[in-house]
Amino acid sequence: MNQFSYVRPASQKAAIDAIFRDNTARFIAGGTNLLDLMKNGVTAPEKLVDINRLPLKDIRFSNNILHLGATTINSEVAAHPLVKTHFPLLSQALLAGASQQLRNMATTGGNMMQRTRCSYFYDITMPCNKRSPGTGCGAIGGINRMHAIFGASDQCIAVHPSDMCIALAALDATVIVAGPKGGRRIPFADFHRLPGNTPEKDNNLGKGELITGVEIPANPFTRHVYYLKVRDRASYAFALVSVAAALDISGSTIRQARLALGGVAHKPWRLYEAEKMLTGKAPTEENFRIAATVATRSAATFQHNAFKVPMAQNSIITALSKAAAI
């Protein structure tokens, strides 16, 4: 790890200035990912700008919108009565991630900023276009059991590691950002990026921009939700495939469906077509099976991850069935 300086600005503006003026500076909140990256030499910021003391810790529900401050911690959000009552899918997804110790440190904003867990990204002796553009992708032709089946490029096949973000994608959250030129709102689907030719960019934040919070509009998905995470051990493992499923069922008809996958793409993978297909249909296993087929049409696999297609299909059916309680 390199030597670095550490500042704790008193205001949001000072924090943003500190980052904007210094290309090698990074915000730090829980640090559960950044410290690993620094210890491995993946990133070497010369300055850390600690935002933990900024007033970004609120959890409130007003005007039919849930607002989560950027430095609210994952365990607190997961256990919050407002979240458990109105957004149970988010609570389930949070609890599926990491370990209790990590959730006690990790923040809402930091969780969105997590970098991929691709082994080649973490090992600085290996090629990786995301870490060192132009060096090649180690995972293509390497060990890629954990890698993407959707939206990958010939530059990068890494996946986004968060569970929380899969639920936020399904729930149409909005990321609230402050920056040197003022604030802006980024729809969650537009926050993370696909790798394309710039895999070094995980998201669409601009220089000096700080996530201050996330908003989730009230929704009818309070009862028929399920977050399914399939992994290699029962806890503290990244998803092979995860599914965020939310249904609004009236009588025997699905009025609305939300469906997103984790562990399969460079960003939370929302399944709009499958959602559309389910709308107006009955919540039956047969319809869920059709939705799963629709959902995986565009999948493309690599040497070790072909299993993710049937696993995703089966997981979608299982998660929808659990959500619908059929």
Add this chain to the structure above:
Amino acid sequence: MKQPAVGQSMDRVDGRLKVTGAARYFADHQLEGMLYAALVCSPVSSGRIAAIDAREALRAPGVTDVISHLNAPPVPGYKQETPNPKQGLKIFHDDRIYSNGQPVAIVVANTLERAVHAASLVKVTYNQETHATDLYANLDKAFQNKSMKDYLRGEPDAWKKAPVTVEAEYNIPLEVHNPMELAGITAHWETPDKLVLYAKTQGVKSVQQTLKNLFQLPEQNIVVHSLFVGGAFGMALRVWPMEVAAIIAAKKVRKPVKLVIGRKDMFTLVGYRPAAMQKIGIGATADGKLTGITHEAVAVTSPYEDFTEAIVGMSKFMYACPNVNTHYQLVPLNLSTPVWMRGPGEATGSFALESAIDELSYKLKMDPLQFRVINHADTDPEKNLPFSSKYLKEAYEMGAEKIGWKNRTMEPRQLQEDGWLVGYGMSSGVFSAGRGKATASAIFGADGTLTIRSAAADIGPGTATAMVQIAADATGIAPAKIRFLLGESEYPEAPRQGGSSTVSTVGSAVSDVCKLLLQKLGEMAAESMPAFKDVKPADIGYEDGQLIVTGKPAIRAGFREVLQHRQQPELQVTATSQGGEERRKYSMYSFSVHFAKVHVHPATGVVRIKHVVSVADSGTIVNAKTAGSQMIGGVVGGIGMALTEEALIDHRFGRFVNNNYADYHVPVHADTPPTDVLFINKKDPVINPMGSKGMGEIALIGFAAAVSNAVFNATGTRVRDLPITPDKLLPNVKG
């Protein structure tokens, strides 16, 4: 008569120290003027070091030195003649790189952080050569060395002629030692020819012996301290090159140097369970009598050492089978040398044998438990000797009852609970019950305390606790008055803690030294105490901390009285103990039986172990609490072997890709089900004074097969390549 201490679930004598953090592990020792070391390791897997540029590292703050083959002080024990490729890795001796992660330099600085950072500044260039790390792509390099003899009983490959047969290939991946405590050492040359070490080791004496030869020092000039070890499982059975690196560094900088390696280095510097490919051919008559077993294995080793273990051992004697042949080979790859990992080779071999037995039972349409009972070996078919004790059939019955084996269906996929498929599986395990040679000293003080010393180790099972219990029964002295001290090279000789033999070996020495102590006390009483004037020493016995005399109940004396009478502050005796002729007359083994009930999710392939029952036939149980914990630990290791553990190498680079706790999956609590441990707890009449056989290894041996067999029972899918991850159980998918 008091209740014997052996058999009690006594609390660990060092439990309080451990839970309060007062127990000091090797890395906890702070020495005056101590410096910190970090390794620079090779990112190439084969070749030569072309150049090392340490200038930037040496300029970094706090850095004392950067040591490599270019400037290391010579190690006198490294042989200078033509290098024999099988002489082990001589660290910092020359420019050769044999494996990825091999240390090429060590940086010494005044803080750990500065050492680690400076290590990243050392620029090493390499002349890379082609490497090979894939077992399956290099099977053509398989060889046998002189110690690896083929075994044949009866007719070779007789299984092929049997009416019912199974032929299958079983694969286990490379598994890595990942105890919580990292490896390393603190080295201090107190004088140019006196070396003091704080080590993580399973045997302080063996460290002393290795370094005595390497640095050509008198034995007493090497002092090794290892009072507590935070898990070892075999990885601390030898001195590793990285430890020699720290000793070399301490010599060069003339200060104490502490090295604690990183988690990723645990994959490359402290051995591992070698990946192995095994083939079993097995045949039986239609009524289930085994007629032949052929067991072949090929396992990984390093370019510079041949590591062998008993992979095919169990197949030779576990079942009464007239025809058995085995064949075992090694493939040298550009990896570091493997080492024993709990259960060692038997854990690998039992996965193949006990899976094949299960597969054959399905072909026979016979309960696999019944099949094993039919083929029970009443005597050892390999050695042609009776077993010293064997209660395996009882163990099968006890375990079957506890797990609810009667609920199992012969046909797979018949049971469901909450939408999950349910399966039951079982297996057996076996490991040699050893007894080596050990010495213990005992000091009985006039204050009534007994202190016993032996250079044994405690890597977790509770060695001192067991020894106190054994000494309490051997003397009648209360456990609270007894201390057992271990982990110091200056203590009387004891072997390494490995191969499930500490209770048998060191416990026997404790038992013998206690007997000798009482004998001496009796002699002293007969010699000097008036009441004992006409008593023959041979008639003196003891009871509850007192000397008594056969046939003369009125004559007694407390142990302390004997010393007090002579105004002697203490009595010290030393005894060496080892087995005798019995090992030629009996075959000695511990046995285990594992039962597992599993759930398999039919859509996602996720396996959850719901209940485990493990039964141990390991003779007298000295402490049911620590023994139970040891068995549960073995089960957890077995769950890792069965379901989660696999070190992945990208063969293009020869480099591990999941070398951290997040990606190399050891089981977490949520993977660990309720586990019932049952003990036969019947004394072995032959092996040692306590009648205790070993149990560290049998806790794990066979376990992976029990899980795999249960998964087959649940799903009808036979997974022969560990670990059983969800992808291998998805319908219609090739793994």
